[in-house]
Amino acid sequence: MSDAAKDRLRLWLRLLKVVRGIEQDLRDELRRAHNTTLPRFDVMSALSRHPEGLKMSQLSGVLRVSNGNVTGIADRLSEEGLVERIPVPGDRRAMMLRLTSEGATEFARQAEAHQDWINEKLRDVSPEDARAMAARLQAFAAKSEQKEQVNAQ
Amino acid sequence: MSDAAKDRLRLWLRLLKVVRGIEQDLRDELRRAHNTTLPRFDVMSALSRHPEGLKMSQLSGVLRVSNGNVTGIADRLSEEGLVERIPVPGDRRAMMLRLTSEGATEFARQAEAHQDWINEKLRDVSPEDARAMAARLQAFAAKSEQKEQVNAQ
DNA sequence: CGGCATTGCTTTAAGCCTAAAATATTTATC
DNA sequence: GATAAATATTTTAGGCTTAAAGCAATGCCG
Numbered sequence: 608m609s610d611a612a613k614d615r616l617r618l619w620l621r622l623l624k625v626v627r628g629i630e631q632d633l634r635d636e637l638r639r640a641h642n643t644t645l646p647r648f649d650v651m652s653a654l655s656r657h658p659e660g661l662k663m664s665q666l667s668g669v670l671r672v673s674n675g676n677v678t679g680i681a682d683r684l685s686e687e688g689l690v691e692r693i694p695v696p697g698d699r700r701a702m703m704l705r706l707t708s709e710g711a712t713e714f715a716r717q718a719e720a721h722q723d724w725i726n727e728k729l730r731d732v733s734p735e736d737a738r739a740m741a742a743r744l745q746a747f748a749a750k751s752e753q754k755e756q757v758n759a760q
Numbered sequence: 761m762s763d764a765a766k767d768r769l770r771l772w773l774r775l776l777k778v779v780r781g782i783e784q785d786l787r788d789e790l791r792r793a794h795n796t797t798l799p800r801f802d803v804m805s806a807l808s809r810h811p812e813g814l815k816m817s818q819l820s821g822v823l824r825v826s827n828g829n830v831t832g833i834a835d836r837l838s839e840e841g842l843v844e845r846i847p848v849p850g851d852r853r854a855m856m857l858r859l860t861s862e863g864a865t866e867f868a869r870q871a872e873a874h875q876d877w878i879n880e881k882l883r884d885v886s887p888e889d890a891r892a893m894a895a896r897l898q899a900f901a902a903k904s905e906q907k908e909q910v911n912a913q
Numbered sequence: 914c915g916g917c918a919t920t921g922c923t924t925t926a927a928g929c930c931t932a933a934a935a936t937a938t939t940t941a942t943c
Numbered sequence: 944g945a946t947a948a949a950t951a952t953t954t955t956a957g958g959c960t961t962a963a964a965g966c967a968a969t970g971c972c973g
Contacts, residue, residue: 612879614890619782619878621897626779628904629772631824634931646959664921671784673961678923680959700921700968725772726765731903736896737767743889744774750884751781787961799929817951826931831953833929853938853951 629728636724641717646672648721650680651689651706651714660693660705677704689713782881789877794870799825801874803833804842804859804867813846813858830857842866 637643653669654661667677681704684690689710695701790796806822807814820830834857837843842863848854859867
């Protein structure tokens, strides 16, 4: 294996370890402090960015998860009154999912705590380092998306 | 929210997006090319670093997953003859899990393909950037572990 | 109009994951 | 040595995840 390949593999293993660690702690925190889960948080986050609601298929597209997945999460959030399914006029197959007002209030609370929690978790990362790494990741993500476009043609 | 907090939050969102994206592609690749999954790969990887085998509890400790989780994955790998449970002399509660010779051969194949795949996936990351990011991540991980030690006391 | 492919969503089967309970065995204490 | 506490693992219940199948409803095309 070339040195370059070794450097890239090491980077990947570190990325995976760090992100998995933070994500695990985040899951614990969501459960402990908000009695919820990361997938539920992700769904509510997406809906909060679209106050008019999203069709189930749009939501699974945004979150890059399967249709059936969103169905289950929506079922449970709906049971708790945090989201609601609204029929789409003119298409009886489709459903619009959106936050209820209770859901919007609850998500605002969770989102604020989440930001504070992340800031605290990354306290040892200087703003300069954060910007530098974010820029590198952004450059990488942009290149990857570009390739996907080409592959999809 | 302070600027520093914004920088850290943005870093976290980028990290999550990039790692999730690569991880998803990796899962697809493992299924497509090797008819396996990332958790199975992780288990076999850990066992390959301990040719003498690991007790179930050691394995769940190394992988940072629950005991019950490892039980299920070991069951399935065992059905396929890739790993085997060996009784531990002197302690009839414990079981040593280790790769069979077929498992070791199969994992060697998977691991090599995995390295190539990662190198290709990160082709646009220069070795210099890879080392720089890995170093920052390493510094962060070291600080975090240090804190855990303190918290655990 | 009538058939038929497509679209939108849900259901199902199987694996992954956790916390908590259950089981079996070992260790410590009296 | 008997009993209790601790340890190693499995089982269970419930949620997340996907691919594939199923069910309506829509849209296209002759």
